[in-house]
Amino acid sequence: MKISGKLSLAFGALLLIFAGVGATSWMNMSGVQREVGALAERYVPELIVAGEVQKQIQDMMYEVRGYNFTYDEAFLDAGRKAAERARDALKKASDLATKYPALVALREGGACSTGERRRLLGVAGRSHAQSYIEQGRRSRVRGPAE
Numbered sequence: 001m002k003i004s005g006k007l008s009l010a011f012g013a014l015l016l017i018f019a020g021v022g023a024t025s026w027m028n029m030s031g032v033q034r035e036v037g038a039l040a041e042r043y044v045p046e047l048i049v050a051g052e053v054q055k056q057i058q059d060m061m062y063e064v065r066g067y068n069f070t071y072d073e074a075f076l077d078a079g080r081k082a083a084e085r086a087r088d089a090l091k092k093a094s095d096l097a098t099k100y101p102a103l104v105a106l107r108e109g110g111a112c113s114t115g116e117r118r119r120l121l122g123v124a125g126r127s128h129a130q131s132y133i134e135q136g137r138r139s140r141v142r143g144p145a146e
Helices: 003-070 071-098 104-142
Strands: none
Touching: 003 071, 003 104, 071 104
16 A cells, blocks of 8 residues: 555544544533523523522511611501512512422522511511500600690
């Protein structure tokens, strides 16, 4: 066999090797595309919903705290509205966790946040009742309004 034949065979073998590596890479990239799709479809919405739940619970907490310090009804109303928004965000989280069972942290965190929301609503209710009791005591001590 001449040198040109040997070089042609070697070049052909190299082409086959590169074609095999290229095909393997192509198949691996399709797997990566599937994983990226799963991330975009499941985990990015999970982060968005979790952030929304956190924001609404935090807003509710601050409004209830403001009411506890001032007994201003505006804080209580804002806290109740934040509680409604938190309930809606928790519903979104629950729906997403139901749709994708792999989102275990979202399901567990949603249950914990629901408990925190209920606790804060209880604090607000007790504070509201306590403010009326306190106002009654003050009015008895001061006497009738002038």
